[in-house]
Amino acid sequence: xxxxxxxxxxxxxxxxxxxxxELAFQSWAKTKDGQxxxxxxxxxxxxxxxxxxxxxxxxxxxxxxKEAWERIVRSSHAE
Numbered sequence: 001x002x003x004x005x006x007x008x009x010x011x012x013x014x015x016x017x018x019x020x021x022e023l024a025f026q027s028w029a030k031t032k033d034g035q036x037x038x039x040x041x042x043x044x045x046x047x048x049x050x051x052x053x054x055x056x057x058x059x060x061x062x063x064x065x066k067e068a069w070e071r072i073v074r075s076s077h078a079e
Contacts, residue, residue, distance in 0.1 A: 009048050017045035 009017070024041040033039040059065040 013048065014045060017043075017048055020044050 021041075021043050024044075028034045028039075028041050057068065059068065
């Protein structure tokens with residue numbers, strides 16, 4: 001049933017991840033970093049349900065890799 005719906009995790013897992021995110025946020029909000037909106041905790045739920053992995057990217061052709069490399073280089077020089 002999960003495959004049909006396209007879900008990566010169960011409802012129970014998503015509820016637990018959401019609870020952990022809320023607890024982490026509430027704890028963080030009471031810190032100095034939270035007051036200055038720095039170092040916000042990353043969402044567990046988002047990590048479990050995200051379609052895109054921020055750290056890893058795969059390419060099927062060398063041209064795809066070159067295009068991505070150029071995009072990264074251009075964005076780093078723009079900053």
